[in-house]
């Protein structure tokens with residue numbers, strides 16, 4: 001029987017990176033290959049001659065000769081919905097890290113600045129400020145974004161952030177994985193204990209009922225939430241239909257990583273201070289580690305995360321921009337450059353973490369993150385001769401074309417398909 005003709009064929013790419021689970025050398029490189037797309041899905045990938053019979057008069061053929069084809073980037077950890085800016089703080093801290101001196105100078109600093117900037121902003125403006133960042137992410141090749149709440153720390157404000165996640169997914173050509181992060185901190189006018197009580201009795205049930213969040217996150221660190229407090233909050237999240245994930249090991253090791261393994265969380269993110277024993281537990285329990293090169297760069301972190309013991313432990317790694325007021329980054333290609341140069345990640349590993357690894361961190365690896373028959377057709381055509389050029393060309397946007405759900409969503413440097 002003749003196979004059904006494809007809607008789109010991307011033909012004769014210099015390199016295709018398939019990035020599936022057991023891909024050779026982590027990325028499954030095919031030279032001079034083609035990809036066929038039909039009804040929003042990838043229908044076949046292989047050599048040019050294998051795919052050629054799927055072309056008929058109605059097929060749109062895209063010539064990718066001299067270019068690189070990869071899965072769409074999966075930016076699996078962001079705080080992209082927020083109001084205002086912290087550019088003044090960022091620049092002041094380039095001069096000194098003496099926080100007392102900065103306070104004396106009256107420099108507005110920290111999450112509380114963003115808290116009031118976000119709470120005070122009308123819904124439409126909060127959407128538009130966030131959408132502007134998301135558009136830039138899309139232009140840089142991101143097809144799925146995880147987006148956390150966490151800059152309101154009251155029920156109404158956190159719900160508003162989750163609603164904006166929903167509207168972003170409806171209006172822009174991007175998939176959003178929405179996360180409730182009411183436990184980003186606690187409200188400035190409350191004790192931690194009182195806030196935890198409100199989280200468990202009011203905020204988490206409300207977020208769960210709304211169906212606006214698929215995961216529940218928390219900041220586990222010294223001076224933030226301790227391991228057992230995290231367990232209470234994340235168990236409450238799970239009871240209300242939100243899967244747990246955790247910020248762990250960013251500035252100290254207090255055991256959040258071990259909790260992630262015990263609870264088989266979606267992901268454990270940051271991992272700067274995580275000991276090898278905890279990395280091994282994460283790997284054994286199938287939890288994805290998520291590393292964030294942008295924040296280490298933006299805050300000039302005292303201890304950069306080290307990917308080598310993570311790879312030795314057999315941990316699947318996702319990688320993300322961590323786009324937030326303290327790390328204003330919308331570019332996964334820039335994050336790949338940082339991961340390679342600043343953290344010594346081989347480019348193939350970085351590419352896998354930016355695609356398949358990110359999909360694993362969102363438990364969407366059955367749908368996205370790789371170029372395989374049956375997967376959602378989220379595909380990038382990059383105007384560079386080799387995938388290593390993503391790491392090598394600093395600050396350059398290599399994106400030529402973005403295909404999402406089998407439709408062209410970015411071409412000639414513009415987002416199309418916007419509603």
Ligand SMILES: [Zn+2]
Nearest residue numbers: 077079247322
């Ligand atoms: Zn974060």
